Amino acid sequence: MPAAWTHTSQKVLKMDELPLKERMKIDRHPMPAQLPEERIKNFDEVNLGYSLQMAQKEAQRCLQCKDAPCTKGCPVNVHIPEFLSHVIKGDLLASADVILNDNFLPAICGRVCPQETLCESRCVLAKKGKPVAIGNLERFTADFTADLRSEREMEDIADPTGKKVALIGSGPSSLACAGDLARFGHSATVFEALHAFGGVLVFGIPEFRLPKSIVNYEINVLRRLGVRFEKNIIIGRTLTLNELFNEEGYNAVFIGAGAGLPHFIGIPGEELVGIYTANELLTRINLMKAYKKESETPVLSFLDKVVAVFGAGNTALDSARTALRMGAKKVLIIYRRSEAEMPARKEEVLHAREEGVEFIFLASPLEFVGNDDGWLAEVKLQRMELGELDDSGRRRPLPIKGSEFTMEIEMAVIAIGNGTNPLLRNTPELEFTKRGTLVVNEDTLETTKRGVFAGGDIVTGGATVISAMGAGRKAAQSIHVYLSE
Numbered sequence: 001m002p003a004a005w006t007h008t009s010q011k012v013l014k015m016d017e018l019p020l021k022e023r024m025k026i027d028r029h030p031m032p033a034q035l036p037e038e039r040i041k042n043f044d045e046v047n048l049g050y051s052l053q054m055a056q057k058e059a060q061r062c063l064q065c066k067d068a069p070c071t072k073g074c075p076v077n078v079h080i081p082e083f084l085s086h087v088i089k090g091d092l093l094a095s096a097d098v099i100l101n102d103n104f105l106p107a108i109c110g111r112v113c114p115q116e117t118l119c120e121s122r123c124v125l126a127k128k129g130k131p132v133a134i135g136n137l138e139r140f141t142a143d144f145t146a147d148l149r150s151e152r153e154m155e156d157i158a159d160p161t162g163k164k165v166a167l168i169g170s171g172p173s174s175l176a177c178a179g180d181l182a183r184f185g186h187s188a189t190v191f192e193a194l195h196a197f198g199g200v201l202v203f204g205i206p207e208f209r210l211p212k213s214i215v216n217y218e219i220n221v222l223r224r225l226g227v228r229f230e231k232n233i234i235i236g237r238t239l240t241l242n243e244l245f246n247e248e249g250y251n252a253v254f255i256g257a258g259a260g261l262p263h264f265i266g267i268p269g270e271e272l273v274g275i276y277t278a279n280e281l282l283t284r285i286n287l288m289k290a291y292k293k294e295s296e297t298p299v300l301s302f303l304d305k306v307v308a309v310f311g312a313g314n315t316a317l318d319s320a321r322t323a324l325r326m327g328a329k330k331v332l333i334i335y336r337r338s339e340a341e342m343p344a345r346k347e348e349v350l351h352a353r354e355e356g357v358e359f360i361f362l363a364s365p366l367e368f369v370g371n372d373d374g375w376l377a378e379v380k381l382q383r384m385e386l387g388e389l390d391d392s393g394r395r396r397p398l399p400i401k402g403s404e405f406t407m408e409i410e411m412a413v414i415a416i417g418n419g420t421n422p423l424l425r426n427t428p429e430l431e432f433t434k435r436g437t438l439v440v441n442e443d444t445l446e447t448t449k450r451g452v453f454a455g456g457d458i459v460t461g462g463a464t465v466i467s468a469m470g471a472g473r474k475a476a477q478s479i480h481v482y483l484s485e
Contacts, residue, residue, distance in 0.1 A: 171199025
């Protein structure tokens with residue numbers, strides 16, 4: 001059991017369900033967390049998790065709505081009122097069973113999914129107050145039952161079908177797809193280009209937000225179901241897509257390779273020393289432990305530096321908070337829109353502010369300027385104002401003439417999004433959009449190459465963990481139908 005999971009020693013309480021009026025009087029229970037002044041000195045998980053008593057009291061806030069709008073807001077349709085009712089009764093294994101019917105990675109989703117814009121946004125209590133803390137309760141249930149679930153994992157596995165499916169990438173969409181394929185009785189093999197499994201869950205999300213021990217636990221659950229994992233294999237280079245069919249004997253392929261090709265701003269000076277992409281920084285920190293001096297490739301250049309992070313999504317927040325833990329003197333988030341348009345989770349913004357990250361809104365970089373040694377020394381910025389809505393549904397940032405200004409910075413991190421890996425574009429039967437994402441059938445997620453399905457970032461260009469999982473599950477159902485035919 002991962003070190004972070006310490007709930008199972010607590011005594012389970014049998015609690016009667018409170019009357020509706022009493023439930024509505026209960027305040028939402030905040031998530032216990034490390035103190036800001038302590039957590040910026042370590043990479044341990046910030047959120048500490050609910051106690052059993054807190055979880056049961058929070059679950060009692062659920063109104064048990066018959067139409068379950070929260071479930072409709074979940075991309076994988078977890079039956080939320082049902083799992084919460086079991087938490088109240090103290091039957092936590094039954095609660096876990098309900099979640100696992102639809103979500104194979106509850107400990108992960110409970111930590112990193114944007115519940116505030118999905119299930120919790122649909123909660124009836126959110127209309128006049130604070131919604132039930134569904135994500136915190138999902139995390140609690142998964143953590144509490146972590147060392148008990150293995151007894152039940154094999155109960156619903158179908159007999160082997162003799163069919164083989166290859167999955168490209170080991171991120172959340174592939175993991176969800178592999179879990180369902182194993183349940184259907186198909187042989188699933190996950191191919192990963194890196195030396196660790198989990199995709200963005202391991203290289204893109206820091207330990208302080210998602211401990212790698214939890215990702216490893218969930219992957220080992222899939223291993224027990226019969227899913228095979230092969231590392232250091234680049235599909236498109238080590239093996240081609242056609243070789244998977246013709247030489248390796250796979251009957252179907254799922255592409256869940258994600259979007260790991262970093263976007264650049266495209267301004268002068270972006271080649272200066274001291275400028276990272278978020279991908280490089282987070283991959284080195286997460287997979288190579290570069291925050292340790294004894295690492296083979298330590299990142300020590302943030303110490304006592306002024307660091308600017310460009311972007312305002314979760315990756316930008318992760319980069320900024322990582323820079324603080326690397327000893328930065330000052331960390332800035334610079335974003336060309338306003339705070340209202342920030343795509344990052346509210347909890348991550350709150351945690352960043354508590355830790356000392358500063359925010360500069362409505363400013364866009366024009367040029368990076370270096371010193372005589374070729375190191376970054378300052379950035380030229382321009383003030384922005386918001387215009388009409390653009391294709392993203394947010395107000396378009398427009399430059400204000402004559403508003404240029406300069407700011408001294410010593411390090412920069414570019415975190416403005418990613419594109420898809422171009423290696424698979426050499427497969428002639430696959431059709432790609434102008435953005436480099438795969439064209440798929442919306443109903444089945446089958447690509448333009450027969451027997452090849454895809455989901456997650458490589459299709460959408462950007463997806464949450466839970467929506468990528470939803471795509472993986474949808475593709476698994478389509479693959480099962482395809483193989484059955």
